[in-house]
Structures are given as C-alpha cells and as structure tokens.
Amino acid sequence: MRKAPLKTLSVHFVIVLLLFLMNNGWTQETSKPKIPVIGLLQELETEFNVKFSFADADLDGIELNRPNTNELEASIAHISAETPLQIEKLSDRYYSILLKNTISVCGMVLDNFEDNTIPGATVRVLDSDIAMITNMDGTFAFEEVPRTAVIQISHLGFKPYFISAEKLSYKSPCTSIALALSYQELEEVVVYKFLTDGLAKFSDGSIQMNTAEFGILPGLIEPDILQSAQSLPGIKSVDETVSDINIRGGTNDQNLIIWDGIKMYQSGHFFGLISAFNPYLTDKITVIKNGTSSIYGDGVSGVMDLRTKNEIQSTFYGGAGFNLISGDVYGQIPLAENLAVQFSGRRSVTDFLETPTYTTFSEKAFQDSEVRTDNDFYFYDFTGKLLYDIDRYHKVRLSLIHINNDLDNFTLSPDGNDATENSLDQINISFGGSLESEWTDNFHTQANVYYTQYRLTAFSITESATRQLYQNNLVKESSARLNTTYKLAPTLQWTNGYQFTETGIENITRINQPFFESSVKGVIRSHSVYSEFRFETEDKSLFAQIGGRLNYIANINTFEKVLVEPRLSISYEFAPNFKLEALGEFKSQYTNQIIDLEQNFLGLEKRRWTLADENLLPIVQGKQASLGFNYDENRLYVGIEGFYKNVTGINVYTQGFQNQNQFDGEIGEYLVKGVEFLINKKTNDYSAWFSYAYNDNKYTFNTLIPPSFPNNLELEHSFTLAGNYNYNDFKIGIGFNYRSGKPYTRPDVTNPLDTSTFPNEINYETPNSSSLPEYFRADASATYDFNLSKTLRASVGASVLNFTNRKNLLNTYYRLNESNEIETVQRVSLGVTPNASFRIRF
Structure with missing residues (x-):
C-alpha cells in the first residue's frame, strides 16, 4: 500500500484540530x-x-x-x-x-398534542390594528408593539390563547406557545373517524358531523346534511327523502331539527329530495337517537342540532359552486376585529335548465300528483349571521334563514276544453339571537330567543273557474331560553335552564264544488325548567349525564298538563378499548303532522302541521332505553346496541294509513324493539363499514280489529355495505343498501269490493299483512381537489345514485276511480340519477 506523504498528513491533522477547537469554542460560547x-x-x-x-x-x-x-x-x-x-x-x-414603551416580539405556535407547528394561526395585538398570521413554520414577529399589550393567538379547532407582549419580547430562540385543542366541556371523542372523515361519536352517545373535515359518502359529492345522517345505523327514509327521515321507526314529525338554536318546520327542497341547509357554513351537526340532554324539548324520536360557524376570523373566507340542480355562494366578511357577518345563498337552475338530475328528481317528486313534469319550478334559500364579540367574555350572535319552494303548473283537461292553473308555495323564515357570557372560569350563561314562521299554500283554479281550491298551513313560533352552566369541579358540571315557547298553527281549506270550508286555529304555550349533571373521571373511563325536564303545557281554554321527563346517559370503559353504554329518556311533543290523503296539497305535500288538543290529538309521549357495547381500537370499531322504544298518544291521521283505518281517527301507540350493529375498519387512506339493523315495530290501537299489527314504517331488516378511499386529493366512495319491504294492505282476494254501500268501499285484508318487495340501491361518488392558485382551492365531483337502475317500490295503495273500480297506485324510487359539481373556496 502506498503511504501518504508526511506533509499531507500534517496538514489534515491541523485542519481537523482547528475545526475541533472552533466547534468546541462555539459550543462553549452558545452554552x-x-x-x-x-x-x-x-x-x-x-x-x-x-x-x-x-x-x-x-x-x-x-x-x-x-x-x-x-x-x-x-x-x-x-x-x-x-x-x-x-x-x-x-x-x-x-x-x-x-x-421602553414599545418592544419587538416573536413566537412559535405549536399544538399541545403532537408539538406540530401551526401555520395560518391568527395573531392579533388587542386594542390595536396590528395582526398577522403565522408562517409555514408557525412563527410570527412584530416590531414596536406596546409593552403592556395583550396578544391573542387563535386558530380553528384550538382554544384562543392570550399572553402579554412582555413575555414574548427579546427571547432567543422565540418563545414556543402551545395551543390546546378545542373540545366541548366533558365530551370525550370515542371515535374520531367514524365511517368517514369528520364524523365522530361522543361518550354521551351522540354523533357529530364536522362539515369542514367531512370526507365522502357513497352517492354524495357534497356534504348534504340530512342525507349524510341516513348513513348512520337506525336512521333511514322509507321514501328516499330528507323531509321524511325515520329514526328507529318513528315518523319525521317526531324529529326535532334545530338550526342555530331555532326549531325548524321545513327541512327540504324539491319536496324533500334535497336538504334546505347550506353545509359549507354549517360547522357541526349533532345527531342524538337516545339519551338526549335535558336542554332539548320535543322530538320523541331523535334530535338533529345544526350549528353554523361561531368564531370571528380576521380574514375573509368563502366559496362558491354549482351542480346539476343548483348553484350557491357563501362567506364570512370581517368588518372589525370583533365584528363579522356570514352569508350564504343558493338557487336552483331547474326553471331554465333541464338536466338529467332534474328529470329524475321530477319523475319521482311529481308521480301520483296533479302536477305534470312540464312546470315552472324553482327553489332558493339564504342565510345571514352577525357575529359580535363585546369582549373576550361576552359574545352576541344573530342568525337568519329563509327557505322557499315555488311551483307553478298549467295543464289542459283530457278533452282540451279547459285548463287548470296550479301553484304551490312553501316558505320558511326564521331569525334568532344569542348572548353567550363567561362570568368566571367556572360559570357560563347563554340566553337565546327566536321566531320562526312556516307557510305552505296551494291554489288551484280551472280556466272556467268551475273548480277552485285553496289550502293553507301556517305555523308561527317564538321562544326564549336561559341556560346556565356551573363547573362544580374539574370533573363535574351542573347545567340549569328555563325555556318558554309559544306555538300557533292555522289550517285553512276551501273548495267551491262541492262546497267545503274548514278553518282551524290553535295556540299552545309551554314553560319548561331543566337541570342536569355531567360527570367524567379524569382518566375518561366513566362518563355520566343525569338530568330531567319539567314541562307545563297549556292550550288556551282547552287543557293544561304537567310532564316530568328524566334523562340518562352513562358510558363506562371496563377494559382498554371496551365500553358499555346505557341510555334512557322520557320525552314529549305537542306538534304533529297530519297526513290528509283526501285533501292534500295538489298531491305533492300530504302533511300539515297541527297542535295537540288532548282529545283527537293527545300530546305524544315517548319512552326509550338502550344498552350498547363497543370496541374501538383506533383502526377498528365494533358496536352493537339493543333498544326499546314506546311512543303513546299517536293518531291514525299522523301515521299515513292507506287502508280501512285511514278515516277512523283512533288513538294508539307503537312499540319498537331492535338491535343495531356496526363494524368499521379504517386507516388514513380508506374506511369500510358494514351495518345491520333489526326492528320489530308494532302498532296497538285497542279499538281496531285486530288491535295490534305492523307499523307502516317497519323495516324489519336493513343492511349497508360501503366504503371510501382517499389517494392524495382524490376520493371515491361506493355503497350498497338493502332492506326489507315496508308493510302495506291489499284488498281481500275473494271479495275485494263492497258494492252494498254507496259509494262502493274496498274490502281490505288484515292491516299491513303484506310486504313490498325488498329494497336494494347501489350508489357511488368521487371528488378531486386541486389548487387554482396559492389562495384558491377547487374541487370537481361526480356521483350516481342507484347506478343499477333498480326500480324499487316505495309504497303501494288502492283507491276507487271514477268508475268505482279498484285502482292500484304505486310510488317507485329514484332511477339512475347522475350528478356533477364544481366548487371553489378561498
């Protein structure tokens, strides 16, 4: 081997020694x-x-x-x-x-969960115009900040952080600031990714959807709020609409739907096929099937609580988009450091652009009605919200929502000698406000008021004026509530409150031939007080929510009633990843929807709101208990829950009978016993799930023969197999839904028609003794996100509902035609329904 020259080795040695000494000296100096x-x-x-x-x-x-x-x-x-x-x-x-009067400050913002830097956090010097957002590495720096100033650091999903400017000055390196994740008090997330991104299950049994983080579900290219809820076990719609959602076998009017604290009496567009709530300003949706908090009244079947974004952002944000049914725009505009406005608007394109989606929707919506598909139909909705922070401890919020469906139709008689003009308007306008106050670290209050008005009007007149029809259903409701929350200990919270509600409902029907006129008005006032304790151990192994609600309900000059409603929600982690859940509740409601098949709104809207009178329409009362078991090991969730639900005070008019019992006006109850099962395998890239629900749902009307028979909404078996996959900015979802056919009643095979009466009557078999064929639907959807610029994000999407084009029977009933012969009427499901969308957000 050739040896290196001594001179070369000496040079190398000197260089290494110098580097060592320089490094050692630098280390000693900096240390x-x-x-x-x-x-x-x-x-x-x-x-x-x-x-x-x-x-x-x-x-x-x-x-x-x-x-x-x-x-x-x-x-x-x-x-x-x-x-x-x-x-x-x-x-x-x-x-x-x-x-110095002014100083220079700097800092680095981190999350306190994984110590990741947080870019895009808003850093604001209070009582000044100085503000900025953190850089990509989470850092910020200001010059000439008042020495006594307070700096606020905030970011969506984290609690606001306040620190004095002096604590951030002249630090090298800059001070690290850890933001705490923003969780609701005492609400532990059991499952973060539940079916898809943005769905979470909490210890109190509720399920929450966060639209900002929402992933993709089969058949949906946008996070339609009420459609998405139907992906959960136990929540279905027997007629494929969002305005007729059935939670554990209950009718739609037994669901309490709240938007920003306001009770909603209208929830859908296009006669129930599309949700009426803009999802892009909606921050979270809470769905409760049982164990409801005592702060909620009404809704014996379930609660859907929708809340819009509630924090003021220092910069403008928003978005816009369109699909084959409608276009929309939304945003939040900061007017000052403590003042901002939100807005959203959507309008259909159905009155000037006919798309394949509109054609399919029209065929379903207008079947079995007096309206033909060649009509002038459109819908729109808009919302507004004012956000004002009086200071960091007191916040004022004012909200407004307006929903409208408008239909005009002109048809010729079969002989072409007369024409009929039909119109139907469905309008909801609601506004409300709240004052949220944080008096101490342990004591908070919230005051809410709202007013909501819903009107459904139908008018039909022939060109010769020989036949005229006018129908009107009007609901007016106002409410005020005060809620207090006191934290007795780090693990114990006490909530108390009072709520007053006044509800007035009017129903008018006028027909000229044969002459008929009806006008019914009523007002009910209710006073409710409630109290509730929430407890959760420090190790999160035990959660308990125990409370109750006391209601005084009075219909002016008719009745007075006092109802006590206990509520319970307990979950216990008896072993790592294994939990038991026990839920129970008593609930009541005094508003119902009568389904009038003979005098419906042009055959399109068969439901009209009405008030309880404790005679023909009692106050509906529900009792429910459930016991569940779940296993959640981050990537695998398995849950099973058995429940028992009894609802009394129902009238056949509210159940939609289409057989021998539809005109009886009898009062009874229904009892549902069932089991819900879900298994969900999830990773960062995909989520796959299988769910099964069994329901034994039976009516009991003691004065009918037989007194007990299957519920109109009984779906004995329901299965869902679905999944989604994310690859970078591409998302795809596919799902299959199967369920038993709902019950119906056929005419008697041997003697279908009773000709001994005038007019003739149909002889029916035992109520709901037959079942429709099984229901099967397959859906798919895909979206792709991309950047148009540094500040402009875009997405495209496509979906297909029922891509096998299976014609599912949703309902079958019978009626007599003009020749006194039995006519079979069948309502079928949506056919293959494509849709596409393009969206931008900034």
Whole structure:
C-alpha cells in the first residue's frame, strides 16, 4: 500500500484540530448561561466608574447573554438590543434606564398534542390594528408593539390563547406557545373517524358531523346534511327523502331539527329530495337517537342540532359552486376585529335548465300528483349571521334563514276544453339571537330567543273557474331560553335552564264544488325548567349525564298538563378499548303532522302541521332505553346496541294509513324493539363499514280489529355495505343498501269490493299483512381537489345514485276511480340519477 506523504498528513491533522477547537469554542460560547441585567450593570459601574439610575422592579427578572466586548458604549448598545430597556446618557458618568414603551416580539405556535407547528394561526395585538398570521413554520414577529399589550393567538379547532407582549419580547430562540385543542366541556371523542372523515361519536352517545373535515359518502359529492345522517345505523327514509327521515321507526314529525338554536318546520327542497341547509357554513351537526340532554324539548324520536360557524376570523373566507340542480355562494366578511357577518345563498337552475338530475328528481317528486313534469319550478334559500364579540367574555350572535319552494303548473283537461292553473308555495323564515357570557372560569350563561314562521299554500283554479281550491298551513313560533352552566369541579358540571315557547298553527281549506270550508286555529304555550349533571373521571373511563325536564303545557281554554321527563346517559370503559353504554329518556311533543290523503296539497305535500288538543290529538309521549357495547381500537370499531322504544298518544291521521283505518281517527301507540350493529375498519387512506339493523315495530290501537299489527314504517331488516378511499386529493366512495319491504294492505282476494254501500268501499285484508318487495340501491361518488392558485382551492365531483337502475317500490295503495273500480297506485324510487359539481373556496 502506498503511504501518504508526511506533509499531507500534517496538514489534515491541523485542519481537523482547528475545526475541533472552533466547534468546541462555539459550543462553549452558545452554552453560556444568561446573566441578570442588574448584575451586568453593577459590573459596568465598577469597571468604568459610572452610575445607572433605574427602578429595581423594572429590571427584576430580565436576563441576557454576556456582551462579547470590553467597551462601555458597546455594552450599553448590547443591553438596549437584547432587553426592553431604554438607556439615556445624562452626563459622562450618569445614565438613566427606563422600560421602553414599545418592544419587538416573536413566537412559535405549536399544538399541545403532537408539538406540530401551526401555520395560518391568527395573531392579533388587542386594542390595536396590528395582526398577522403565522408562517409555514408557525412563527410570527412584530416590531414596536406596546409593552403592556395583550396578544391573542387563535386558530380553528384550538382554544384562543392570550399572553402579554412582555413575555414574548427579546427571547432567543422565540418563545414556543402551545395551543390546546378545542373540545366541548366533558365530551370525550370515542371515535374520531367514524365511517368517514369528520364524523365522530361522543361518550354521551351522540354523533357529530364536522362539515369542514367531512370526507365522502357513497352517492354524495357534497356534504348534504340530512342525507349524510341516513348513513348512520337506525336512521333511514322509507321514501328516499330528507323531509321524511325515520329514526328507529318513528315518523319525521317526531324529529326535532334545530338550526342555530331555532326549531325548524321545513327541512327540504324539491319536496324533500334535497336538504334546505347550506353545509359549507354549517360547522357541526349533532345527531342524538337516545339519551338526549335535558336542554332539548320535543322530538320523541331523535334530535338533529345544526350549528353554523361561531368564531370571528380576521380574514375573509368563502366559496362558491354549482351542480346539476343548483348553484350557491357563501362567506364570512370581517368588518372589525370583533365584528363579522356570514352569508350564504343558493338557487336552483331547474326553471331554465333541464338536466338529467332534474328529470329524475321530477319523475319521482311529481308521480301520483296533479302536477305534470312540464312546470315552472324553482327553489332558493339564504342565510345571514352577525357575529359580535363585546369582549373576550361576552359574545352576541344573530342568525337568519329563509327557505322557499315555488311551483307553478298549467295543464289542459283530457278533452282540451279547459285548463287548470296550479301553484304551490312553501316558505320558511326564521331569525334568532344569542348572548353567550363567561362570568368566571367556572360559570357560563347563554340566553337565546327566536321566531320562526312556516307557510305552505296551494291554489288551484280551472280556466272556467268551475273548480277552485285553496289550502293553507301556517305555523308561527317564538321562544326564549336561559341556560346556565356551573363547573362544580374539574370533573363535574351542573347545567340549569328555563325555556318558554309559544306555538300557533292555522289550517285553512276551501273548495267551491262541492262546497267545503274548514278553518282551524290553535295556540299552545309551554314553560319548561331543566337541570342536569355531567360527570367524567379524569382518566375518561366513566362518563355520566343525569338530568330531567319539567314541562307545563297549556292550550288556551282547552287543557293544561304537567310532564316530568328524566334523562340518562352513562358510558363506562371496563377494559382498554371496551365500553358499555346505557341510555334512557322520557320525552314529549305537542306538534304533529297530519297526513290528509283526501285533501292534500295538489298531491305533492300530504302533511300539515297541527297542535295537540288532548282529545283527537293527545300530546305524544315517548319512552326509550338502550344498552350498547363497543370496541374501538383506533383502526377498528365494533358496536352493537339493543333498544326499546314506546311512543303513546299517536293518531291514525299522523301515521299515513292507506287502508280501512285511514278515516277512523283512533288513538294508539307503537312499540319498537331492535338491535343495531356496526363494524368499521379504517386507516388514513380508506374506511369500510358494514351495518345491520333489526326492528320489530308494532302498532296497538285497542279499538281496531285486530288491535295490534305492523307499523307502516317497519323495516324489519336493513343492511349497508360501503366504503371510501382517499389517494392524495382524490376520493371515491361506493355503497350498497338493502332492506326489507315496508308493510302495506291489499284488498281481500275473494271479495275485494263492497258494492252494498254507496259509494262502493274496498274490502281490505288484515292491516299491513303484506310486504313490498325488498329494497336494494347501489350508489357511488368521487371528488378531486386541486389548487387554482396559492389562495384558491377547487374541487370537481361526480356521483350516481342507484347506478343499477333498480326500480324499487316505495309504497303501494288502492283507491276507487271514477268508475268505482279498484285502482292500484304505486310510488317507485329514484332511477339512475347522475350528478356533477364544481366548487371553489378561498
């Protein structure tokens, strides 16, 4: 082997030695501890025979690196640069030291969960115009900030953080600030990704959907709020609409739907095929099937609580988009540091553009009605919200929503000699406000008021005016509530409140031939007080929510009633990843929807709201209990829940009978016993799930023969197999739904028609003794996100509902035609229904 020259080795040795000494010296220098500024000043006084005049309190606690100089002026400059101190030379010997009025600050924002930096966090110097957002590495810096200022740091999904400017000044490196994740008090997330991104299950049994994080579900290219809820076990719609959602076998009017604290009496567009709520300003949706908190009244079947975004952002954000049915726009505009407005608007394109989606929707919506598909139909909705922070402890919110469906139709008679003009308007306008106050760290209050009005009007007149029809259903409701929350201990919270509600409903029907006129008005006032304790151990193994609601309900000059409603929700983690859940509730409601098949709104809307009178329409009361078991090991969730639900005070008019019992007006009850099962396998890239629900749903009407028979909404078996997959910005979902056919009643095979009466009557078999064929539907959807610019994000999507084009029977009933013969009427499901969308957000 050839040896290296001695000279070369010596050079290498010298270089390595120099590098070592430089590195060692740098390490020792940077590792030097900081010294108090008072100690450094005392050293300078001794060394240079000078005097510094200062207040000890101003300099106490201030430290800095030792200056790398032996000169007095350089040392003074070093102190001024490294500390919030201003040094003024009074003479050759005397100096005055004061705290600066303004300082430079910097910081690095992290999350306290994984210590990741948080880019895009808003950093604001309170009581000034100074603000910015953190850089990609989570850092920020300001010059000339008032020394006594307070700095607020906020980001969506994190609790706001407040810190004095002095604590951020002259730190090297910059101070690290850890933001805490924003969770609701005492609500532990059991499952973060439940079926898809943005769905979470909580310890109290509720399920929450966060639209900002929402992934994709089969058949949906946009997060339609009420359609998405039907992906959960136990929540279905027997007629494929969002305005007729059945939670554990209950009717749609037994669901409480709340938007920003306002009870809604209209929830759908296009006669129930599309949700009426814009999902892009809706922050979260909470779905409760049982164990409801005592703060909620009404809704014996379930609760859907929709809340719009509630925090003020310092910069404008928004978006817009369109699909084959409608176009929309939304946004939030900051008007001041503590003031902002939100808005959203949507309008259909159905009155000037006919698309394949509109054609399919029309065929379903207008079947079995007086309306033909060649009509002038459109819908729109808009919302507005004012957000005003009086200060950091008191917040005012004002909300407005307006929903409208408008249909005009012109048809000729079969002989072409007369024409009929039909119109139908469905309008909802609601507004409300709230004041949220944080009086201490442990005591919060919230005051809410709202007014809502719903009107459904139908008008039909022939060109010759020989036949005229006018129908009107009007609901007016106002409510006020005060809610208090007191944190008795870190693990115990006590909620109390009072709510007053006044509901007035009017129903009018006028027909000229044969002449008929009906006008029914009523008003009910209710007073409710409630109390509730929420407890959760520090290790999150035990959660308990126990409370109750006391209701005083009065219909003016008719009846008075007092109802006590206990509520219970308990979950216990008895082993790692294994939990038991016990839920129970008593609930009541005094508003119902009568289904009038003979005098419906042009055959399109068969439901009209009405009030209980404790005679023909009692107050509906529900009792429910359930016991569940679930296993959640981050990537695998398995849950099973058995439930028992009994609802009393129902009238056949509210159940939609289409057989021998539809005109009886009898009062009875229904009892549902069932089991719900879900298994969900999930990773960062995909989620797959299988769900099964069994329902034994039976009516009991003691005065009917037989007194007990299957419920009109009984779906004995329901299966769902679905999944979604994410690859970078591409998402795809596919799902299959199967369920038993719903019950119906056929005419008697041997003697179908009773000709001994006039007019003739249909002889029916035993009520609901037959079942429709099984229901099967397959859906698919896909979306792709991409950047149009640094600040503009876009997405395209496509979906197909029922891509096998299976014609499912949703309902079958019988009626007599003009020849007194039995006519079979069948309603079928949506056929293959494509849709596409394009969206931008900024």
